[in-house]
Amino acid sequence: MASSRTIKACLFDMDGLLINSEDIYTISLTKVLETYGKPPLTWDLKIKLQGRPGPSASKLVIEHYDLPLTPEELFAKTTAVQMDLWPTVKFLPGALELLQYLDTKKIPFALATSSHKLNYDRKTGHLQHGFDLFRHHIVTGDDSRIPPGKGKPFPDIWFAALESLNKERKQHGQDTIDITECLVFEDGVPGVEAGKASGAYVIWVPDERALKVLAGKEKEIIGENNEHGIILKSLEAFDKTMLGS
Structure with missing residues (x-):
């Protein structure tokens, strides 16, 4: 359980956790x-797409709907629609406040998003008052530090985010942080699975519509007795005493 761990760093997903960009993907x-x-995208498929790299998510959609498209063609079509919508993206409740708190308390934190760099820039360009707080500790889905085919639900992206923090700590003569000393903040099932596989403690903030589809399976996913993580309704509900500050 988290109470038995010393937490030294926080690693964040982005879409659907910090910002409401998952709604844009659905639209x-x-x-x-x-x-x-x-027919429209429904949450029984949506929960399988959350947090996955673009090509992997596109492949699932094409197979599910039997679309006469390649993953690249589907990606291009959805991207064209999204271009006008990204500037409307907003921080979700509690997200900006938590990042500002971590920054004030000098608790290390990094971003690990499956979005590729170009889409990351499109989504966050108008939200730099929050994303600037990550400084250079940002790992995107097309980052060379993630081996090909090892996006979420594999844990590699979380290791890459932590390595970014540790690289800086080494340069300043500070002790490195182990993944078991990290909180992973996620909203999607693939990311939760990746967080658990990494050895971090997972703070899962699922969409309430996803919970309706899971129908109790979320307890099985997160694990019994909060051993691997906890489920929250929003980041506003996060207990900052978990950070020891």
Whole structure:
């Protein structure tokens, strides 16, 4: 359990956790599906897409809806719809406040998002008052530090984010942080699985619509007795005493 751990750093997902960009993905994909006479994206598939790298997510959608497209073609079509919507993205409740708190308390934190660099820039360009706090500790889905095919649910992206923090700590003569001393903040099932596989303690903030689809399976995913993580309704509910400050 987290109470038995010393927490020294926090690692964050982005889409659906810090910002409401998951809603944009749903809107844009549904619009593309309409052009092929397909029904809207529903949460039984959505929960499988959250946190996955773009090509992997596109492949699942194509197979599910039997679309006559390649992953690259689907990605291009949804991207075109998203371009006008990214500037409307906002921080989710408690997200900016938590980042500011960590920065004030000098608790190390990093970002690990499956979004590729170009999409990351599009989503966050108008939100730099929050994302600037990550400084250079940002790992995107197309980062060379993540081996090919090792996006979430594999834990590699979390290790890369922590290594970014540790590299800086070494330069300043500070002790390195172990992954078991980290909190991983996630909203999607693949990211939660990746966090658990890494050995970190997971703070899971699932969308309430995802919980309806999971219908109790979330307890099985996160693990019994809060051994591997806890489930919160929002980042506003996060107990900062877990950070020992």
